[in-house]
Amino acid sequence: xxxxxxxxxxxxxxxxxxxxxxxxxxxxxxxxxxxxxxxxxxxxxxxxxxxxxxxxxxxxxxxxxxxxxxxxxxxxxxxxxxxxxxxxxxxxxxxxxxxxxxxxxxxxxxxxxxxxxxxxxxxxxxxxxxxxxxxxxxxxxxxxxxxxxxxxxxxxxxxxxxxxxxxxxxxxxxxxxxxxxxxxxxxxxxxxxxxxxxxxxxxxxxxxxxxxxxxxxxxxxxxxxxxxxxxxxxxxxxxxxxxxxxxxxxxxxxxxxxxxxxxxxxxxxxxxxxxxxxxxxxxxxxxxx
Numbered sequence: 001x002x003x004x005x006x007x008x009x010x011x012x013x014x015x016x017x018x019x020x021x022x023x024x025x026x027x028x029x030x031x032x033x034x035x036x037x038x039x040x041x042x043x044x045x046x047x048x049x050x051x052x053x054x055x056x057x058x059x060x061x062x063x064x065x066x067x068x069x070x071x072x073x074x075x076x077x078x079x080x081x082x083x084x085x086x087x088x089x090x091x092x093x094x095x096x097x098x099x100x101x102x103x104x105x106x107x108x109x110x111x112x113x114x115x116x117x118x119x120x121x122x123x124x125x126x127x128x129x130x131x132x133x134x135x136x137x138x139x140x141x142x143x144x145x146x147x148x149x150x151x152x153x154x155x156x157x158x159x160x161x162x163x164x165x166x167x168x169x170x171x172x173x174x175x176x177x178x179x180x181x182x183x184x185x186x187x188x189x190x191x192x193x194x195x196x197x198x199x200x201x202x203x204x205x206x207x208x209x210x211x212x213x214x215x216x217x218x219x220x221x222x223x224x225x226x227x228x229x230x231x232x233x234x235x236x237x238x239x240x241x242x243x244x245x246x247x248x249x250x251x252x253x254x255x256x257x258x259x260x261x262x263x264x265x266x267x268x269x270x271x272x273x274x275x276x277x278x279x280x281x282x283x284x285x286x287x288x289x
Contacts, residue, residue: 003140014078018091019230021079025072033067040067043273045288050198051268065269069226073116080123081150091232092124092224099220099237104129107217108178108240109208112224113260114185114272121224121235122180123154130156132172133180137161166211173215183208184260186279194282195253198261203280209245209252219244223263226270 013021033040043066047059054062080088094100110125112118125131135151138144148159158177160168173179183205195204212219218240225234245252264271278288 010078014082025075029068029071096237105176107173107215111221117224117226120233126154132158132177204253206249
């Protein structure tokens with residue numbers, strides 16, 4: 001009942017002007033920073049590991065700013081889920097669209113690391129091409145069904161759970177549907193290796209280069225920046241990576257992490273710091289969380 005009530009409130013919010021929605025997100029983000037002690041602690045540990053030379057005051061400000069951005073992204077989903085395609089498009093400016101156009105109809109991986117604006121960029125992509133992507137089941141079945149419905153509201157979007165594996169993903173890619181893939185969270189090292197992330201060994205998936213090798217896919221990173229105030233978003237497509245995969249999964253994974261690090265330094269408050277990025281540790285190493 002609580003989840004359904006929250007969804008109803010979110011639906012009501014989408015009728016408001018965008019600047020009002022932004023203000024609601026910022027206000028709730030400031031409140032959540034104060035009350036979400038456990039999740040805040042995860043973010044603080046991540047920032048201390050990744051930015052050890054940053055002052056405590058600077059890290060605290062960064063975490064406060066991140067909470068605002070994170071909650072903004074949740075509240076602004078009201079627009080992504082229920083507003084018209086025209087309203088969504090008006091909020092998103094696209095840079096490097098030629099790199100997106102170059103891979104349409106081909107086997108491709110759209111690399112979408114976990115920045116808070118990724119869902120807005122994903123909805124723009126979904127308006128312009130059919131895609132295939134993977135999702136994680138939520139604890140609440142109603143919420144899982146809702147997320148699937150809203151992510152597939154434009155064109156023909158094929159969504160598969162992680163439990164279904166890569167086979168349907170590969171099939172869709174071979175039909176010319178780009179694979180929207182955010183591979184930068186800790187999924188253990190069963191299908192990955194430990195690669196430095198801001199100098200800290202982090203369980204990093206090597207599946208990007210494996211999938212690219214299997215399908216001949218081009219890897220095109222796409223990052224969505226949330227603009228301050230009511231400025232909306234900027235979705236940036238980067239050139240397809242050359243000489244990728246390079247024949248060495250570890251080197252390929254390192255290249256991916258280094259790319260994500262560079263984008264984080266451009267807008268550190270917008271990366272998803274509340275995830276336990278360093279949960280999996282090398283054997284014998286003490287846990288951080």
